[in-house]
Amino acid sequence: MTLMTGIGAAPAGSARPARKSGRRWLPYLLLLPGTLWLVVFFFGPMLTLGAASLWDPAGSLQTGYAQTLSFGNYVDAVRDAGPQLLRSFWYAAIATLIGVIIGYPLAYAIALKAGRWKYLLLVAVVAPMFTSFLVRTLAWKTILSDNGALVGLLRDIGILGADGRLLATPIAVVLGLTYNFLPFLVLPLYASLERLDRRLLEAAGDLYASPARSFVKITLPLSMPGLVAGTLLFFIPAVGDYINAELLGNPNTYMVGNVIDSAFLVRLDYPHGAALSFALMFLILIIVMVYLFRSGTDEVV
Amino acid sequence: MESTAGDLHIANVTKRFGIFTAVDDLTLTIPQGAFFALLGASGCGKTTTLRMVAGLEEPTAGQVRLGDRDITRLRPYQRPVNTVFQSYALFPHLDVFENVAFGLRRRKVRQVASQVERMLALVQLEGFTKRRPAELSGGQQQRVALARALINHPQVLLLDEPLGALDLKLRRQMQIELKRIQTEVGITFVHVTHDQEEAMTMADTVAVMNAGRIEQLGRPAEIYEYPATAFVANFLGQSNLLAGEAAGLSGGDVLVSAYEQRFAVPAVRARADQGPVFLGVRPEKLALVADGAAVPAGHQSVAGVVTDSSYVGVSTQYLVRTGWGTELAVFAPNSGTAAPLALGARVTAHWDPRHAFILRREPGEGDRTTPVLDEPDAVGAVS
Ligand SMILES: Nc1ncnc2c1ncn2[C@@H]1O[C@H](COP(=O)(O)OP(=O)(O)O)[C@@H](O)[C@H]1O
Ligand SMILES: [Mg+2]
Numbered sequence: 001m002t003l004m005t006g007i008g009a010a011p012a013g014s015a016r017p018a019r020k021s022g023r024r025w026l027p028y029l030l031l032l033p034g035t036l037w038l039v040v041f042f043f044g045p046m047l048t049l050g051a052a053s054l055w056d057p058a059g060s061l062q063t064g065y066a067q068t069l070s071f072g073n074y075v076d077a078v079r080d081a082g083p084q085l086l087r088s089f090w091y092a093a094i095a096t097l098i099g100v101i102i103g104y105p106l107a108y109a110i111a112l113k114a115g116r117w118k119y120l121l122l123v124a125v126v127a128p129m130f131t132s133f134l135v136r137t138l139a140w141k142t143i144l145s146d147n148g149a150l151v152g153l154l155r156d157i158g159i160l161g162a163d164g165r166l167l168a169t170p171i172a173v174v175l176g177l178t179y180n181f182l183p184f185l186v187l188p189l190y191a192s193l194e195r196l197d198r199r200l201l202e203a204a205g206d207l208y209a210s211p212a213r214s215f216v217k218i219t220l221p222l223s224m225p226g227l228v229a230g231t232l233l234f235f236i237p238a239v240g241d242y243i244n245a246e247l248l249g250n251p252n253t254y255m256v257g258n259v260i261d262s263a264f265l266v267r268l269d270y271p272h273g274a275a276l277s278f279a280l281m282f283l284i285l286i287i288v289m290v291y292l293f294r295s296g297t298d299e300v301v
Numbered sequence: 302m303e304s305t306a307g308d309l310h311i312a313n314v315t316k317r318f319g320i321f322t323a324v325d326d327l328t329l330t331i332p333q334g335a336f337f338a339l340l341g342a343s344g345c346g347k348t349t350t351l352r353m354v355a356g357l358e359e360p361t362a363g364q365v366r367l368g369d370r371d372i373t374r375l376r377p378y379q380r381p382v383n384t385v386f387q388s389y390a391l392f393p394h395l396d397v398f399e400n401v402a403f404g405l406r407r408r409k410v411r412q413v414a415s416q417v418e419r420m421l422a423l424v425q426l427e428g429f430t431k432r433r434p435a436e437l438s439g440g441q442q443q444r445v446a447l448a449r450a451l452i453n454h455p456q457v458l459l460l461d462e463p464l465g466a467l468d469l470k471l472r473r474q475m476q477i478e479l480k481r482i483q484t485e486v487g488i489t490f491v492h493v494t495h496d497q498e499e500a501m502t503m504a505d506t507v508a509v510m511n512a513g514r515i516e517q518l519g520r521p522a523e524i525y526e527y528p529a530t531a532f533v534a535n536f537l538g539q540s541n542l543l544a545g546e547a548a549g550l551s552g553g554d555v556l557v558s559a560y561e562q563r564f565a566v567p568a569v570r571a572r573a574d575q576g577p578v579f580l581g582v583r584p585e586k587l588a589l590v591a592d593g594a595a596v597p598a599g600h601q602s603v604a605g606v607v608t609d610s611s612y613v614g615v616s617t618q619y620l621v622r623t624g625w626g627t628e629l630a631v632f633a634p635n636s637g638t639a640a641p642l643a644l645g646a647r648v649t650a651h652w653d654p655r656h657a658f659i660l661r662r663e664p665g666e667g668d669r670t671t672p673v674l675d676e677p678d679a680v681g682a683v684s
Contacts, residue, residue, distance in 0.1 A: 197390070199386060199388055199390040200390050200392060200393075202357050202377070202386075202390065203384070203386060203390035203391075203392070204392075204403070205356075205357070205376070205377040205378050206355055206356075206357070206377050206378070206382075206383055206384045206450075207378075207383065207403045207404035207407060207449065207450075207453070208378045208404050208407040208408050208453070209378055209403075209407045210376075210378055213407060217403075218392060221394050222393070222394055
């Protein structure tokens with residue numbers, strides 16, 4: 001650069017800038033399709049939704065809505081859906097916890113112990129996603145059904161009472177969430193464990209760390225980026241999910257997604273549905289920020 | 302001799318990977334406090350040997366003992382042995398201080414801070430405590446790896462090509478450093494290297510390893526002056542090895558006939574006195590005179606033609622083709638007394654028989670005059 005400015009006064013300058021400016025536009029040209037996509041399918045709907053959340057709640061689809069900047073919609077929506085909101089975060093948190101308990105050993109085994117079975121196991125983790133979310137959840141409905149083998153077994157060994165059931169309980173919803181979002185937790189975790197340099201574990205062993213200490217001092221901290229990314233990818237869609245609560249739960253297990261769903265499709269109350277959507281988004285955003293800050297990981301995003 | 306309670310014994314140790322034998326019935330005793338070098342070409346089993354001492358690899362057969370204590374089956378973290386790894390293997394998420402303190406913390410030792418400070422001073426890295434390994438140069442990382450191992454005062458410190466990743470200048474500097482540190486702490490160092498110069502300048506004792514076996518063990522000068530095998534003769538420096546037949550003893554000498562000439566070598570410098578042998582002379586032990594000129598009394602000689610000469614400062618290195626086609630290497634010191642020889646000059650190469658040596662030779666093996674090439678181990682590769 002300094003070299004260029006040094007000879008910048010030379011007459012050669014005339015032809016160059018034309019080519020250079022052509023080059024300068026290239027990155028923007030490459031960004032164009034993505035930007036257009038974002039504008040049309042993300043920012044557009046977001047603006048519409050944001051506007052809708054401030055509409056006059058007295059309007060209706062038939063009579064039309066007036067833009068009255070009714071911030072009160074947020075207060076009403078959050079108050080009315082309070083139990084479901086709390087339940088969403090609660091269920092998602094428990095599911096994430098179970099997900100970590102199941103997913104960490106799974107990712108660890110695939111990354112470090114599976115040998116030549118590694119890729120087969122990875123495919124097995126991803127394979128459920130080859131069918132639709134809905135079909136998978138419906139399959140769980142069958143598995144957890146009152147006269148299914150699982151409930152029968154649990155009744156026989158006395159974990160469930162004689163007329164105890166799984167379907168239409170919070171347990172079913174949490175199990176469904178865990179099952180459906182587990183791959184999103186396992187894959188990033190696998191990726192960071194796979195990158196782990198095993199020679200570091202040898203070095204730790206050489207420096208008097210037992211295998212358990214090596215795990216706590218080396219493996220766990222070095223897999224933190226994967227764990228943080230995985231739990232976020234699990235938790236965020238789980239909070240907003242309504243299919244599991246709809247198909248595996250009952251009205252008392254409804255989550256905030258079910259409320260939004262019904263606001264738009266059943267009650268046709270667009271302002272409150274939109275306000276609740278936005279409120280949920282902000283809440284998740286705050287939780288994610290706090291989480292990232294607390295886990296001290298800036299390498300994830 | 303000092304006390305032998307801390308000697309490291311490797312007894313009849315064999316390591317096989319599948320059908321491949323990486324270490325083959327190896328037996329070694331490394332005295333307590335020694336600076337011991339394990340020298341060999343890449344892939345000869347040096348790292349595998351070290352890993353068996355460290356407990357990172359289990360021998361297929363044989364025993365590793367420290368003094369009287371059998372440590373063959375102990376886990377790595379149960380052995381009073383520490384390693385400086387070829388790749389350093391510093392913990393990337395810990396700073397220099399915590400890397401060095403790692404072993405002390407695992408053993409719940411007190412006064413970690415003062416010990417770490419002292420160790421960092423020993424390796425001249427004061428003031429680097431808060432840096433992460435990624436923020437250090439190769440040489441600094443190497444010092445951290447050394448400090449991290451040494452701070453535990455192991456009975457034996459294993460160093461696997463610790464200087465392999467450094468450039469030449471830094472390597473020479475670190476060789477001196479390592480030697481100083483070893484003298485200061487008095488811990489047994491087992492230093493693996495493929496660099497013969499490094500092994501010779503640093504170690505009290507060198508073991509030359511080839512294809513999973515020890516070819517020769519001794520003080521550097523001993524090995525250099527009187528190699529035990531053709532491999533050693535050309536791995537440690539360079540030798541002119543002429544194929545001949547030994548014809549028994551005469552007086553104190555072994556007689557050898559080669560290429561219709563007869564030579565004699567003192568019996569104390571002969572590994573065999575019958576059958577196929579190599580007659581060996583180091584290039585710097587050969588001297589050249591013009592054809593027909595007098596050869597010093599008692600010297601033996603071979604005639605030839607100068608085919609190549611390269612001036613390397615301290616000496617001029619000539620190649621002399623003998624009547625039977627072999628090219629001998631001759632290093633003539635640049636002492637300023639002899640005029641340089643022209644290419645094509647007819648010369649006589651002569652030597653004092655007390656500088657020659659006789660090695661066993663496989664029947665059918667021809668002359669060997671070129672050094673064994675030692676390629677560095679790929680740094681960072683799993684080895
Ligand atoms: N885990 C292993 N599995 C199979 N072969 C191995 C393994 N480790 C080392 N080897 C082989 O053993 C030989 C000796 O290796 P190594 O001890 O690393 O040599 P060096 O350190 O002398 O270069 C090499 O041929 C290498 O390929
Ligand atoms: Mg090696």
